[in-house]
Amino acid sequence: MALSKGQSKGRYRVTINDLSRELGLTKGTVSRALNGYDDISESTRTRVARAAERMGYRPLAQAQAIRTGMARALGLVLNAGPDNTHKPFLTDFLDGISRAASEEGWSLSIATALDEQDEVATIARLVAEHKVDGFILPRTRVSDPRIDLLRDLEVPFVLYGRTGDTGGCAWHDISGEDAMRDAVLRLHGLGHVRIGFVNGDSGFNYAPLRRDGYLAGLAEAGLPHDPDLVRSGAITPQQGMARGGELLDLPNPPTAIVCALDRAALGVYRAAEARGLRIGRDLSVIAYDGIPEAATATPPLTTFAVDTRAAGARLAKLLFARIRGADLNHLREVVPAHLIARGSDGPPPNTEPGPARNTGPTPPTQKGET
Incomplete structure (x- = not known):
């Protein structure tokens, strides 16, 4: 086998030409197979991938970028604002x-921004500089200027979440609304009839969804909706403590609180402690996210966890x-969170513990820590 251009001393670099000769396929077919194009059959893509692995083929990123006009990089811009909710x-x-990018021979390009406006500017810069081929957008808003920008520029993107205007959008999301419904049903099954709700920032798309889930749980349990038992705007422990305190100071306070976020629930813990209430006995709390701090709280927090x-x-x-042109209808999915049952929820105070009433379908449950 003759040495190809670009070889290093004493080493031979396998090229697409080598794969083409080995497999009896055209260079174009091999290239499109390696890049996952839909016009190449799955069997051919698998055959080419196996040969590339066996022969030690590794693409040169710079040459590929010049040839295809692609950076072979996924973009992610993180808002490093004061709430630090990415952490x-x-x-x-x-x-x-x-890991998924590496499997495709791609890289992940990460940038940070100071606020929402800076996020949009950073995305625009990365597009103008041809640094990435598409973006993953976390923390989606009901009305999201990042989505508007990328739609206008016709740059591929996928949402971690959903949004108000779904035109041109692909997404992977977790069904937080179902988790909130199941939390209410779980608490009602334990005997609670006054169940409060502490939501997050209403600008983010998850907030109205989780509120709808809470209301659906009340309706399914046959409980009335009392607007006094609902608070919003809690995305930090400090805000959770404030909103939880408002609920606990009501003339007829809830015996249980569902929180849209674990961080807010940890604040509710503080509010309860300040009022001499014991979580899990005097006040039940269920939340959502499955952050590590939830497992180390006292008592450990019952939460609907997400495999991030x-x-x-x-x-x-x-x-x-999406970059390769797949149908958007096949790129929209919502999957369930799983319940981690811990010590923060139980029967309401002044009731005898007993078997929980069966008020609805039981969500997937994992006992202990994530």
Whole structure:
């Protein structure tokens, strides 16, 4: 076998020409198979991928960028604003994206922004500089200027979440609304009839969805909706403490509180402690996210957890599919969270513990820590 251009001393670099000769396929077919194009059959893509692995083929990123006009990079812009809500899930999330990108021979390009306006400007800059081929957009808003920009520029993107105007959007999301409904049903099954709700920032798309889930749970349990038992705007422990305190200071306070976010629930813990209430006995709390701090709270927090590593990997794969022109109708998916039952919820005070009433379908449950 003759040495190709670009070889290093004492080493031979396998090229597409080598794969083409080995497989008896044209260079164009091999190239499109390696890049996952839909016009190449699955059997051919698999055959080419196996040969590339066996022969040690590794594409030169710079040459590919020149030839295809693609950077072979996924983009992610993180808002590093003062609420720091990325932090609880960031490590696993990035790991999931990076591993999926590496499997395709792509990279992940991460940038940070100071606020929403800076996010949009940073995305526009990365597009103008041809640094990435598409974006993963976390923390989606009901009305999201990042989505408007990328739609206008016709740049591929995938949402981690949903949005108000779904035109031209692909997404992977977790059904937070179902988790909130199931939390209400679980608490009602334990005997609670006054169940409060502490929501997050109403500008983010998850907030109205989770509120709808809470209301659906009340309706399914046959409980009335009392607007006094609902608070919003809690995305930090400090805000959770304030909103939880408002509920606990009502003349007829709730015996249980469902929180849209674990971080807010940890604030409700503080509010309860300040009033001499014991979580899990005097006040039940169920939340959503499955952050590590939830497992170490006293008592450990019952929560609907999200596998952020799996979500990151799935988002990367959906973005690859979108970049390659897959039908948007096949790139929209919502999956369930799973319940981690811990010590923060139980029967209401002054009641005898007993078997829970069966008020609806039981969500997937995992006991203990994530």
